[in-house]
Amino acid sequence: MIIQGRALVVGNDVDTDAIIPARYLVTTDPAELGRHCLEGLDPGFPERIRPGDILVAGENFGCGSSREHAVLALKGAGIKCVVAKSFARIFFRNATNLGFPLVECPGLGDVNEGDRLSVDLGKGLMRDLTSGRVFEAIPLPDFILGILDAGGLIPWAKRRGHGA
Amino acid sequence: MGKTFAEKVLARKAGLSEAVPGQIVEVTPDLGMSHDNTAAIRRIFAKLGLDRVKEPERFVVILDHVVPAAQVQYAENHKDIREFVREQGIRFYDVGRGICHQVVVEEGLARPGDLILGADSHTTTYGALGAFSAGIGRSEMAALWATSKLWLKVPSTIRIELYGRLPELITAKDVILYLIGKLGADGALYRSVEFAGPLVEGMSISERLVLSNMAAEMGAKNGYIAPDEVTFEYLKGRVEGDYEPIYPDPDANYEEVLRFDLSDLSPQVACPHTVDNVVPIEEVAGKRVDQVLLGTCTGGRLADLRLALEVMGGRPVAEGVRMLVLPASREVYVKAAEEGLLKKFAEAGALVLNPGCGPCLGAHQGVLAPGEVCLSTSNRNFKGRMGSPEAEIYLASPAVAGATAVTGEICDPRSLS
Numbered sequence: 001m002i003i004q005g006r007a008l009v010v011g012n013d014v015d016t017d018a019i020i021p022a023r024y025l026v027t028t029d030p031a032e033l034g035r036h037c038l039e040g041l042d043p044g045f046p047e048r049i050r051p052g053d054i055l056v057a058g059e060n061f062g063c064g065s066s067r068e069h070a071v072l073a074l075k076g077a078g079i080k081c082v083v084a085k086s087f088a089r090i091f092f093r094n095a096t097n098l099g100f101p102l103v104e105c106p107g108l109g110d111v112n113e114g115d116r117l118s119v120d121l122g123k124g125l126m127r128d129l130t131s132g133r134v135f136e137a138i139p140l141p142d143f144i145l146g147i148l149d150a151g152g153l154i155p156w157a158k159r160r161g162h163g164a
Numbered sequence: 165m166g167k168t169f170a171e172k173v174l175a176r177k178a179g180l181s182e183a184v185p186g187q188i189v190e191v192t193p194d195l196g197m198s199h200d201n202t203a204a205i206r207r208i209f210a211k212l213g214l215d216r217v218k219e220p221e222r223f224v225v226i227l228d229h230v231v232p233a234a235q236v237q238y239a240e241n242h243k244d245i246r247e248f249v250r251e252q253g254i255r256f257y258d259v260g261r262g263i264c265h266q267v268v269v270e271e272g273l274a275r276p277g278d279l280i281l282g283a284d285s286h287t288t289t290y291g292a293l294g295a296f297s298a299g300i301g302r303s304e305m306a307a308l309w310a311t312s313k314l315w316l317k318v319p320s321t322i323r324i325e326l327y328g329r330l331p332e333l334i335t336a337k338d339v340i341l342y343l344i345g346k347l348g349a350d351g352a353l354y355r356s357v358e359f360a361g362p363l364v365e366g367m368s369i370s371e372r373l374v375l376s377n378m379a380a381e382m383g384a385k386n387g388y389i390a391p392d393e394v395t396f397e398y399l400k401g402r403v404e405g406d407y408e409p410i411y412p413d414p415d416a417n418y419e420e421v422l423r424f425d426l427s428d429l430s431p432q433v434a435c436p437h438t439v440d441n442v443v444p445i446e447e448v449a450g451k452r453v454d455q456v457l458l459g460t461c462t463g464g465r466l467a468d469l470r471l472a473l474e475v476m477g478g479r480p481v482a483e484g485v486r487m488l489v490l491p492a493s494r495e496v497y498v499k500a501a502e503e504g505l506l507k508k509f510a511e512a513g514a515l516v517l518n519p520g521c522g523p524c525l526g527a528h529q530g531v532l533a534p535g536e537v538c539l540s541t542s543n544r545n546f547k548g549r550m551g552s553p554e555a556e557i558y559l560a561s562p563a564v565a566g567a568t569a570v571t572g573e574i575c576d577p578r579s580l581s
Binding site (some may be wrong): 021022063089091097152158162 | 525
């Protein structure tokens with residue numbers, strides 16, 4: 001699976017309160033949450049996002065509260081995937097279980113906002129088409145790829161025969 | 165080679181003879197916990213098209229996040245949850261019983277050797293009793309309701325050994341803030357943490373719970389403390405039936421063993437806007453505050469209330485400061501009332517609120533305006549966490565909270581005694 005998009009760059013330790021502040025948790029509508037995506041980082045951030053963007057982050061992206069709204073907000077804003085040096089563990093689980101791909105590149109170097117990126121989930125590669133640099137990602141185990149392929153944990157559980 | 169606690173407990177819960185770091189195992193938890201987010205979990209569960217939770221006896225629901233309901237939408241969620249737990253036969257604690265992480269412990273629902281998964285990031289708390297407990301997301305809880313099973317990756321382990329004797333007025337909160345400052349917000353990312361050493365062995369359950377709770381703030385999956393006589397004594401009369409503690413092998417294979425002597429520790433403060441932005445109090449003393457929050461799952465226990473009052477020493481809350489006091493549970497509230505603590509807080513000019521998460525997550529009961537400063541005993545100080553993104557949150561111990569409340573500025577409690 002290959003995802004292409006424009007780079008949108010944030011820093012280290014972006015927490016889930018920054019991704020979606022608690023005052024918006026009253027809804028679980030991705031479109032509504034998406035309108036406030038990353039507003040906790042910068043009130044003007046939602047205007048910087050274009051549907052189809054790839055978010056590029058540093059260490060520990062998604063730390064803090066376990067709210068799944070964080071993943072829903074990113075999805076709702078039209079972000080296709082997140083590439084980061086590392087992810088907070090519950091955020092990683094939530095994204096996987098909601099069928100939202102995360103790409104962990106421990107050796108991720110500088111990427112400029114607006115660069116064209118191409119991510120190959122199967123091979124575990126991220127190419128910056130603008131700068132020509134290629135970064136290796138940690139390949140995902142088959143078990144996790146299976147959940148992503150099903151579109152998340154709930155459809156995956158259904159596929160395995162749970163649910164009516 | 166010996167095994168860590170995480171490797172042993174996950175092997176047992178997955179029905180395997182052994183488990184190694186990196187391995188994905190499917191486990192059946194002894195307990196699944198969720199709170200106000202149960203309404204959202206129910207909506208996800210409905211997508212599976214199932215009517216019944218497979219094993220309702222494995223789950224508990226505790227309302228604590230926005231209690232009592234502050235808006236119609238919260239009230240609808242609570243109503244929905246009450247209907248759901250009744251229909252499914254799930255153990256339930258309604259508004260006012262307390263913060264989920266305190267209630268689970270008080271009700272004896274977390275036992276040594278248990279595997280507990282909770283739809284809350286501070287589920288790591290129960291590691292203080294020798295359980296493996298970790299936070300999960302909502303979809304995962306819905307899947308657990310349906311199947312009683314979930315995947316977990318077996319983590320590698322960092323062992324943190326603490327030595328020395330804490331000086332007077334220095335608490336577990338100072339210890340964990342110091343460690344988070346040293347290790348960083350991702351210092352234990354994806355890993356299991358074992359807290360050990362004589363200093364930990366000398367701690368009460370209240371203090372140990374703070375260590376395990378805030379292991380989450382260094383990215384840890386869980387934060388284990390070996391159960392001992394202190395643990396067994398606390399659990400007497402709370403836990404029904406037998407339990408089987410699990411201990412790491414003496415020759416376990418740790419990714420890292422860190423040792424700290426904390427005999428000279430001073431009060432620690434986490435400055436805005438990250439929990440690992442920690443300094444000794446000397447560096448921030450004198451900073452004016454508008455609000456002091458004494459409460460939450462890392463500062464609202466009986467010992468915390470007593471300590472804050474002891475430091476306040478009969479002085480009133482400073483002019484222009486709002487002091488909010490939230491006992492962590494009804495049990496704490498009743499005991500604090502019996503001891504006259506609530507009266508003393510009220511007489512000092514503090515506002516005693518009902519047990520619950522309160523303003524910690526910025527939904528109600530004391531949110532901050534732009535430019536305001538809050539000193540809080542809670543566990544997070546992220547930008548916007550308690551209201552306005554232009555407000556500042558400083559995290560510290562109940563002793564520092566007491567000293568700050570009566571002086572109106574971030575204050576070293578040792579300077580008041």
